[in-house]
Amino acid sequence: MSELDLEEMYAVAISVAREAGQIIRDAFDKEKEVDTKQSAADLVTESDQAVEKMVNSRILGKFPNHRFIGEETTAVSGEKHQLTDEPTWIIDPIDGTTNFVNSIQEVSFSLGIMVNKKAVIGVVYAPIKDEMFTARLGKGAYLNGKKLKASKITDLKQAVIITEGGSSRDIKVVEDKVKNIHTLITHTRGIRSYGSAAINLCHVAAGRGQGYIEYGIHIWDFIAGALIASEAGAVVLDPTGCDLDPLRRRILCACSAEVAKGLSQILTHLDMGSD
Amino acid sequence: MSELDLEEMYAVAISVAREAGQIIRDAFDKEKEVDTKQSAADLVTESDQAVEKMVNSRILGKFPNHRFIGEETTAVSGEKHQLTDEPTWIIDPIDGTTNFVNSIQEVSFSLGIMVNKKAVIGVVYAPIKDEMFTARLGKGAYLNGKKLKASKITDLKQAVIITEGGSSRDIKVVEDKVKNIHTLITHTRGIRSYGSAAINLCHVAAGRGQGYIEYGIHIWDFIAGALIASEAGAVVLDPTGCDLDPLRRRILCACSAEVAKGLSQILTHLDMGSD
Known part of the structure; x- marks a missing residue:
């Protein structure tokens, strides 16, 4: 995978994260249709499904040979995953669905890209707070363009x-x-x-x-x-x-x-x- | 207590909250001198003390006959409180001191005013997120001027x-x-x-x-x-x-x-x- 390919994938990742964020933000204060999965506390909404569908079509439209693992697609198919060396886009359309349903602000769109079974790009966008977290392997992590540094505490x-x-x-x-x-x-x-x-x-x-x-x-x-x-x-x-x-x-x-x-x-x- | 007096107290409350918020914001990303109180998880910093001192002097300068209960003043004196009918300003200079010390954003300045043992004014300012929550008895609650409404869930x-x-x-x-x-x-x-x-x-x-x-x-x-x-x-x-x-x-x-x-x-x- 060339540096140029990775650049293009990164740009697409940011772009779909913003688009997903807009869908989440538009739905955040509205009444939600809620369904349950594994337990009464394991929720899914129309917005989870709408975001996943949009992202899936954007990615496969641009990179038809790439693989895709999405939370809601998996929930429907119930299949086990086999990670391959192929570029694989792994998304959670709304991470924090319970928060989303209960109007709690910590909701995010999460997108990771793995190549040769290694994460190379990570994008987490928290649309209610407009916080875009990004990282590329070996290139540091950023919040809205500002470099991030974990705490120095050892105790x-x-x-x-x-x-x-x-x-x-x-x-x-x-x-x-x-x-x-x-x-x-x-x-x-x-x-x-x-x-x-x-x-x-x-x-x-x-x-x-x-x-x-x-x-x-x-x-x-x-x-x-x-x-x-x-x-x-x-x-x-x-x-x-x-x-x-x-x-x-x-x-x-x-x-x-x-x-x-x-x-x-x-x-x-x-x-x-x-x- | 006249409506006019309450208006003036409310204006002072908002003003000291903003001033407190500025002190907290200025100190948030810096190294902090930390001391412990009741347990290793019960912390106090110079900023808690600086905010409380500032607020105390602002309030008593403006309303010399009002009473004052502050977290850090109490921690030093260890005295028990007797609520009276007098107007009493009750403040926590930094609510969430552990968050403050550990650079977690949920820190706030909290100021409640009681008259005749009843809360009449409440101001909570979260300076890192610039969220000013305010309420006056019988007049609703607001976040940055926008009316607040609790969730309707009953289950x-x-x-x-x-x-x-x-x-x-x-x-x-x-x-x-x-x-x-x-x-x-x-x-x-x-x-x-x-x-x-x-x-x-x-x-x-x-x-x-x-x-x-x-x-x-x-x-x-x-x-x-x-x-x-x-x-x-x-x-x-x-x-x-x-x-x-x-x-x-x-x-x-x-x-x-x-x-x-x-x-x-x-x-x-x-x-x-x-x-």
């Missing part, structure tokens, strides 16, 4: 960690997540929850908090944000401390290797299957 | 509830809070945590989520936000469902009576003493 006791209750209502999963919340409150300066994995990763990239841990999310929730965070100097791993497996449905992100190690050691690691 | 299962781990590291307190987090995840669409009581109440006022519950906070954290929320149509109560006692260190706020009742019934009510 877990001084860290604020983002985590989520999540949408699963499986009794054991909720129990384990609550146990981790308890552990985090005890060992850190506190926890925060914003309801969007993509935005959570961008927060760590922007130095707004020192870490983020979540089990049960999907590749489309985190692949763009993970590149943005790591390009801002954060550490992105599997929660056990191994390399991140993008299909493994869990992520640990921390501003420093020390905070990452501390988190990995104190948490109960949930196995949520793979995408 | 707890559809509600997103804001709550916090808080700064206490007392083992029993943390256990009970985590138990409540578990209960909330199970019975609602999800939880959110932003780390500022004043902003949490303003979020409910603005329809960004359906409720907020916290134990262990103080009158200066919530008195302004509580008026803003109730003037936006939200219900503000003691978590047990009784009338709010402003010195009782706990609050339940919900967009509707139904959500409030549902929350009150499922939660474990912590007794955190009184201010």
Whole structure:
């Protein structure tokens, strides 16, 4: 893949993110038709589907040989994903659908591009706040064009960690997540929850908090944000401390290797299957 | 207290909020000198103290007979408060000090004025986002001049509830809070945590989520936000469902009576003493 091809893909990524943002913004204050997926807390709206359809057609119109993984397409087909070496556009049309439905501002469009199974471009656009987070592999991370730098904190006791209750209502999963919340409150300066994995990763990239841990999310929730965070100097791993497996449905992100190690050691690691 | 007096107090409140916001904004991206109070997660900075000193002098210069309750003055004196019928300005110079220290944007200046033991004016200014939330008793609540309206949701299962781990590291307190987090995840669409009581109440006022519950906070954290929320149509109560006692260190706020009742019934009510 040439530098020129990547430039073109990056430009298209930004352009569809802006277009997606406009759709989200237009629908944000209106009444929404809501449907549920895996649980009563796992929601989908017409806007999720409209954004995904638009992005899919824009990308395949421009790059007919590229692959596409979208949250809502997957929810309908239920298929497992096989990452290939082909350029693959991975999108979450609205990350933070519960926020979107409940008029909470942390909603985002997330788009990651993988080539040879490696993330090379990440774009997360939070349209209500007009925050465009972008990263290209090896070229740093930016918020509305301004370079991002993760926090320098190394002491877990001084860290604020983002985590989520999540949408699963499986009794054991909720129990384990609550146990981790308890552990985090005890060992850190506190926890925060914003309801969007993509935005959570961008927060760590922007130095707004020192870490983020979540089990049960999907590749489309985190692949763009993970590149943005790591390009801002954060550490992105599997929660056990191994390399991140993008299909493994869990992520640990921390501003420093020390905070990452501390988190990995104190948490109960949930196995949520793979995408 | 005449309408004219209240008008003048309201104008002064807005003016000191803007001045406080400027101090907070100027210090936000700089290195901070941090001290701890009750626990390693209970922080105070020079900026908290600088804002409180400025506001104290502005108010007493203008209204020498008014009373003043400030978070940091109280932290130093350790005295218990006796609410009187006199006009009393109650301020939290930086609500969300942990956020401030950790460069998380949800920080606010909170100012409530009580007359005859009743909140009559509430101002919460979030300077990083330039959001000025205001309310006067009986006159509605506003964000940057735009009228606020709480969410219309009545079904707890559809509600997103804001709550916090808080700064206490007392083992029993943390256990009970985590138990409540578990209960909330199970019975609602999800939880959110932003780390500022004043902003949490303003979020409910603005329809960004359906409720907020916290134990262990103080009158200066919530008195302004509580008026803003109730003037936006939200219900503000003691978590047990009784009338709010402003010195009782706990609050339940919900967009509707139904959500409030549902929350009150499922939660474990912590007794955190009184201010």
